[in-house]
Amino acid sequence: MKALSDSVLEHLRQVVDAPDLTGTRYELEREIGRGGMGVVYAAVDRDLGRRVAIKVLDAEIGQTFAEEARLIASLEHPAIVPIYETGTLPDGRLFYAMKLVEGTRLDAYASRDLSLSERLRVVRRVGEALAFAHSRGAVHRDLKPQNIMIGGFGEVYVMDWGVEGIAGTPHFRAPEQTTAIADHRSDIYSLGAFLRFMLPARRPRALQAIAAKAMSTEPDQRYADVAAMLLDLQRFADGLPVTAFRETPWQAAVRFTSRNRVLLGLLAAYLAVRFFLYFFRRFF
Amino acid sequence: MNKLVVGLLFGAILGVLDGATAWAYPEARAGIVGILIGSTVKGMIVGVLSGWFGRKVHSTAWGIVFGAALGLFFAYLVAAMQELNGQHHYLAIMTPGFVVGAIIGFLTQRMGTPESRTQAG
Numbered sequence: 001m002k003a004l005s006d007s008v009l010e011h012l013r014q015v016v017d018a019p020d021l022t023g024t025r026y027e028l029e030r031e032i033g034r035g036g037m038g039v040v041y042a043a044v045d046r047d048l049g050r051r052v053a054i055k056v057l058d059a060e061i062g063q064t065f066a067e068e069a070r071l072i073a074s075l076e077h078p079a080i081v082p083i084y085e086t087g088t089l090p091d092g093r094l095f096y097a098m099k100l101v102e103g104t105r106l107d108a109y110a111s112r113d114l115s116l117s118e119r120l121r122v123v124r125r126v127g128e129a130l131a132f133a134h135s136r137g138a139v140h141r142d143l144k145p146q147n148i149m150i151g152g153f154g155e156v157y158v159m160d161w162g163v164e165g166i167a168g169t170p171h172f173r174a175p176e177q178t179t180a181i182a183d184h185r186s187d188i189y190s191l192g193a194f195l196r197f198m199l200p201a202r203r204p205r206a207l208q209a210i211a212a213k214a215m216s217t218e219p220d221q222r223y224a225d226v227a228a229m230l231l232d233l234q235r236f237a238d239g240l241p242v243t244a245f246r247e248t249p250w251q252a253a254v255r256f257t258s259r260n261r262v263l264l265g266l267l268a269a270y271l272a273v274r275f276f277l278y279f280f281r282r283f284f
Numbered sequence: 285m286n287k288l289v290v291g292l293l294f295g296a297i298l299g300v301l302d303g304a305t306a307w308a309y310p311e312a313r314a315g316i317v318g319i320l321i322g323s324t325v326k327g328m329i330v331g332v333l334s335g336w337f338g339r340k341v342h343s344t345a346w347g348i349v350f351g352a353a354l355g356l357f358f359a360y361l362v363a364a365m366q367e368l369n370g371q372h373h374y375l376a377i378m379t380p381g382f383v384v385g386a387i388i389g390f391l392t393q394r395m396g397t398p399e400s401r402t403q404a405g
Contacts, residue, residue: 262344262348262390263387263390263391266348266383266386266387266390267387269383269386270380270383270384270387273379273380273383274305274380277375277376277379277380278308278309281309281376
């Protein structure tokens with residue numbers, strides 16, 4: 001008897017696992033992703049004629065998600081993937097329909113040769129989404145590169161809000177999340193870990209310090225809120241000292257010189273001209 | 285503070301400082317007051333014009349070029365009018381004037397509020 005190939009087995013598995021969307025207005029297209037909490041499918045909204053993403057949560061995800069989903073669905077922000085609908089499938093599993101984002105997952109995007117400014121732009125966009133959500137009382141709880149997508153025009157989308165990953169990359173999860181309920185400070189830890197993930201091999205010390213402060217083991221020693229961390233990132237981008245990093249006088253001088261290269265160059269040119277004219281005036 | 289005022293202020297300050305360097309030349313000390321006044325006025329004119337340019341064109345590079353060109357031109361006029369010991373010191377006046385103009389052009393690009401835009405009626 002001939003053994004089945006891996007691709008055929010994978011197809012059969014997808015057919016068997018395909019959710020029954022009976023009773024919903026969605027028509028299943030194909031599986032597009034699989035994570036620690038469930039499976040994501042592309043589908044078509046028959047009523048509105050648009051493509052959506054359907055995430056079917058694993059059976060062990062409780063009904064508490066429904067309340068969180070209502071909160072997340074109320075968030076309207078350019079970087080937060082909107083949830084269109086939540087519900088329960090005939091087999092009892094929870095699902096939610098959301099905007100179908102066609103782009104690149106961030107862990108793949110970050111492996112490209114990106115400039116530091118682009119890397120920081122992505123981090124800031126994620127931070128802005130977190131800050132907005134926190135202001136509305138929502139917490140992400142599972143921020144990691146796999147939950148962030150980059151759209152075709154460079155837009156940043158943060159997904160999978162409100163459901164704590166059961167299995168996933170532990171490096172991005174705050175230590176207190178193993179024993180206590182996550183709050184906004186846990187997201188700050190994750191954002192710091194995310195910043196560290198996004199930094200290139202040659203990391204500016206100020207950015208390392210910002211990430212380290214956000215990733216403090218004690219929540220009270222992290223940034224008070226995401227806005228404070230974003231402010232430090234903006235100060236770094238503007239060539240100003242950051243609160244997380246205590247510079248030596250030499251480092252401050254190097255930063256000042258770097259930020260004012262043109263002006264210092266012009267002043268040096270003026271002094272050089274004056275020096276030349278004064279000491280060689282006998283030749284004019 | 286708008287760019288015109290920034291240009292005026294920095295033009296005056298840099299003009300005074302540039303003119304004061306003439307004290308290092310003993311042969312120029314007799315006319316130091318005139319040199320200071322001329323240098324200050326020159327700096328202010330370059331500053332105002334650079335500030336005007338900065339309100340229209342938002343480019344550090346072009347601001348520096350414009351300021352340097354203005355500084356060079358007005359320094360030429362000053363050198364042509366001034367005569368010391370029967371000589372016109374074009375190089376000694378125009379070269380620093382060129383660099384000072386570049387500095388003024390840079391400062392008016394980086395500082396001061398740009399021209400405010402008003403909606404068409």
